[in-house]
Amino acid sequence: MRLEPLALLFCLFLLPGLSLAADKTIYGLNEYATLPELDTQLAAKLDTGAKTASLSARDIRRFKRDGETWVRFYLGTDDAQAQPIERPLARISKIKRRAGDYDAEEEKTYTARPVIELNICMGSTLRNIEVNLTDRSAFQYPLLIGSEALKRFGALVDPSLKYAAGKPDCATDANSAE
Incomplete structure (x- = not known):
């Protein structure tokens, strides 16, 4: 009967982890996301293997406004x-290129992408996250949410x-986004 105290001790070690998990929201592989500032809702892929979030954009151009650098783009959806x-x-942001995306003549193993901040709502949670802009038209989901945003x-x-x-x-009050 020596196992019972060991089993009890093991369970006590698990309790802190269980309470942390109870404070989290369970999301699926895909979720609907509202981008209040862009007045749009998109289907998103949640990818724990990606570090950053990516939004499908086209005709991405940088420009100066009041001495600051801004980005002008069109949402890359139908x-x-x-x-x-x-x-x-x-x-x-410097995004690592995949093996099939790498050109040895360029000698660059990354792609430079502009990053903006956006409020994103999933479920009843609104957060301000960084999102890099890239053409995702070849992908099924125009928004990818990576581990930092998750x-x-x-x-x-x-x-x-x-x-x-x-x-x-979500409440669309920008002050409610953490």
Whole structure:
């Protein structure tokens, strides 16, 4: 009967981890996401293997406004608005190229992408996250949400689920986004 105290001790070690998991929201592999500032809702792929979030954009151009660098782009979706979107540039991200995307003559193993900040709502949670802009028209989902953003959402991702959080329903007050 020596195993009973060991089993009890083992369970006590697990309790802190269980309480941390209880504070997290379970999301599926795919979720609906609202981008209030862009007045649009997109299907997103949640990818714990990607570090950053990516938004499908086309005709991406940098420009200066009041001495600051901004980015002008069009949303890269079939139903995108005809008006360009303009946002301040947060930074430039270096994204590793995949093996099939690498050109040995260029000697660059990364792609430089402009990064902006956006409020994104999934389920009932609104967060301000960094999103890099790139053409994702070859992919099924125009928005990819990587691990850095998933941390901000307090997300647990269950890949056996899809759209577990339901339709986004967030307060659109920018102050509510952490």
